[in-house]
Amino acid sequence: MKLYDAAASGNCHKVRMLLSILGIAHEVIPINLPGMEQKTSAHMARNPLGTVPVLEDGDVTICDSQAILVYLASKHGGEAWLPRDPVGQAKVQQWLSFAVNELWNGPALARANLLFGRDIDLARAQAAANISLAVMDRHLEANDWLALGRPTIADIACYPYSALAEEGEISLVPFAALAAWFERIKALEGYVSMAGLD
Amino acid sequence: MKLYDAAASGNCHKVRMLLSILGIAHEVIPINLPGMEQKTSAHMARNPLGTVPVLEDGDVTICDSQAILVYLASKHGGEAWLPRDPVGQAKVQQWLSFAVNELWNGPALARANLLFGRDIDLARAQAAANISLAVMDRHLEANDWLALGRPTIADIACYPYSALAEEGEISLVPFAALAAWFERIKALEGYVSMAGLD
Numbered sequence: 001m002k003l004y005d006a007a008a009s010g011n012c013h014k015v016r017m018l019l020s021i022l023g024i025a026h027e028v029i030p031i032n033l034p035g036m037e038q039k040t041s042a043h044m045a046r047n048p049l050g051t052v053p054v055l056e057d058g059d060v061t062i063c064d065s066q067a068i069l070v071y072l073a074s075k076h077g078g079e080a081w082l083p084r085d086p087v088g089q090a091k092v093q094q095w096l097s098f099a100v101n102e103l104w105n106g107p108a109l110a111r112a113n114l115l116f117g118r119d120i121d122l123a124r125a126q127a128a129a130n131i132s133l134a135v136m137d138r139h140l141e142a143n144d145w146l147a148l149g150r151p152t153i154a155d156i157a158c159y160p161y162s163a164l165a166e167e168g169e170i171s172l173v174p175f176a177a178l179a180a181w182f183e184r185i186k187a188l189e190g191y192v193s194m195a196g197l198d
Numbered sequence: 199m200k201l202y203d204a205a206a207s208g209n210c211h212k213v214r215m216l217l218s219i220l221g222i223a224h225e226v227i228p229i230n231l232p233g234m235e236q237k238t239s240a241h242m243a244r245n246p247l248g249t250v251p252v253l254e255d256g257d258v259t260i261c262d263s264q265a266i267l268v269y270l271a272s273k274h275g276g277e278a279w280l281p282r283d284p285v286g287q288a289k290v291q292q293w294l295s296f297a298v299n300e301l302w303n304g305p306a307l308a309r310a311n312l313l314f315g316r317d318i319d320l321a322r323a324q325a326a327a328n329i330s331l332a333v334m335d336r337h338l339e340a341n342d343w344l345a346l347g348r349p350t351i352a353d354i355a356c357y358p359y360s361a362l363a364e365e366g367e368i369s370l371v372p373f374a375a376l377a378a379w380f381e382r383i384k385a386l387e388g389y390v391s392m393a394g395l396d
Contacts, residue, residue, distance in 0.1 A: 048333045049300070062288045064295040071288035084282065090260045090269035093294070097262045100298040102247070121319065135246045 001026045001057040004046065006033045008115070010108060010160030011065040012053040013194045014099075017156050018069055021190035022076045034116075066096045069153040081153050091147040095154035099161070102132035108161040110168025129170045133162060133178060140177035144184060151188060159185050164196050199224045199255040202244065204231045206313070208306060208358030209263040210251040211392045212297075215354050216267055219388035220274045232314070264294045267351040279351050289345040293352035297359070300330035306359040308366025327368045331360060331376060338375035342382060349386060357383050362394050 003019065005012045005028045019026055031037045031052050039050045047054045047063040055062045055071065062071050073082035083089055106129030112118035113125065136158065139146065147154035163182050165172055172178060185191065201217065203210045203226045217224055229235045229250050237248045244252045245261040253260045253269065260269050271280035281287055304327030310316035311323065334356065337344065345352035361380050363370055370376060383389065 048336065060285055062285075062292065064292045066295045067288045067291035070291040071284050074282075074287050075284035084272075086269050086273035087258055087260075089272050090265045093265035093268040094260065094262045096291070097264045097294070097298045100295045101302060104299060105303070138246065 001055060002029055003027070004029050004031050004043070004052050004054040004056075006031050006038075006052050008195065009033070009052055010111075010164055010194075011051075013160040014065045014156050015053045015055065015068050015072070016192055016194070017159070017190075018072050018077075018081070018153065020192045021156075021188060022072060022081075023190065024072065024076055066100060066153075066157055069096075069157055073153050081151070081156075083148065083152070088148055092152050092154045095146045096157050098132070098136075099157035102128070102135075103158060103161040106130075106132045106161075107165040107168050107170055110170060111161070111164055112168075114168055126168065126170050129165060129168065133165060133170070133172070133175055136162060137175040137178045140181045144181070146181075151185070155181075155185060160194070160197070167196050199253060200227055201225070202227050202229050202241070202250050202252040202254075204229050204236075204250050206393065207231070207250055208309075208362055208392075209249075211358040211395075212263045212354050213251045213253065213266050213270070214390055214392070215357070215388075216270050216275075216279070216351065218390045219354075219386060220270060220279075221388065222270065222274055264298060264351075264355055267294075267355055271351050279349070279354075281346065281350070286346055290350050290352045293344045294355050296330070296334075297355035300326070300333075301356060301359040304328075304330045304359075305363040305366050305368055308368060309359070309362055310366075312366055324366065324368050327363060327366065331363060331368070331370070331373055334360060335373040335376045338379045342379070344379075349383070353379075353383060358392070358395070365394050 003015060003026050037043060038052055044050050046061055053065055053068060055068045062068050070082060082092060106125055109120045110122055110125040110129055113120050113122045145151050145155055146158060201213060201224050235241060236250055242248050244259055251263055251266060253266045260266050268280060280290060304323055307318045308320055308323040308327055311318050311320045343349050343353055344356060
């Protein structure tokens with residue numbers, strides 16, 4: 001399979017992590033985000049939203065990092081990373097939505113502004129990030145993993161943009177439970193890092 | 199089961215629609231959003247994000263409208279509304295993420311500003327909405343339903359805030375395929391409406 005990827009993207013990093021953890025052979029095709037390659041007609045034909053990551057597996061094309069995690073976990077991970085029972089599935093989905101809304105509109109946008117000049121309201125994104133990271137931190141004071149008693153794609157989906165928060169000038173110092181969870185993630189077999197995470 | 203609900207919330211309406219379509223008996227408990235009841239300690243104990251909807255089913259509590267759709271579809275809908283194969287699951291997830299990001303940050307926030315005075319950048323939300331609704335419209339020119347050849351929770355998740363776009367002063371006139379899809383949704387057995395949708 002082919003991953004259309006950008007090294008600096010936390011959304012792409014979610015997919016790189018699960019591909020590595022599950023040991024899935026794949027080809028990485030870099031997309032030049034500063035050069036706006038993601039908005040070219042060639043890439044928009046793969047993904048009309050003009051974003052990365054995009055996964056191609058034979059004639060199947062999946063866009064959106066959460067959807068790619070669902071695909072890979074369902075196809076290659078059995079129930080280990082994405083359960084099939086209603087409660088487990090829903091608990092994972094809660095955190096996939098949290099990754100898409102709270103972590104994107106908070107720490108990810110703050111980082112995108114400071115690293116890549118993305119035109120957003122930095123103070124608003126940082127304030128939202130502090131609220132969202134505090135919710136995660138309180139949850140992780142009582143739980144080793146976000147959705148279930150084991151790591152799932154919920155943890156992978158929420159990891160990059162929370163762990164990269166300081167690149168958005170959001171201090172992680174107040175969040176001890178989050179820091180301990182980062183260490184548990186880093187200890188997963190097959191874990192891979194990216195610039196800014198270590 | 200109990201649904202903590204607000205009549206004017208499109209996110210709650212997604213859940214009301216699936217509960218009705220699947221014929222699931224439930225009790226509705228109104229949460230007074232203008233009175234900020236969603237931020238009281240009683241409600242924050244159910245959902246630390248302080249939002250609606252929240253579903254309680256015995257000792258299970260599910261927050262986030264997409265996660266509630268996953269729960270209800272998985273527990274009560276068989277595979278009709280949420281498939282179990284990797285491609286089908288991932289195609290549904292793409293649109294659940296689209297509901298959480300593109301439709302929330304576009305038409306839903308524009309509506310929240312104009313109807314409820316939510317402090318956001320209206321012009322930015324309206325511009326984002328026009329891009330996102332155009333992507334949906336082009337997709338629906340070639341497809342009757344968003345994710346698969348039949349209605350799924352992807353359609354339910356994306357319906358309220360796209361169909362309510364004009365309450366955010368975003369014209370739906372350019373989007374003929376979207377309008378035809380709204381009619382297909384309204385023809386589903388068990389469909390329920392809300393203020394602003396008819």
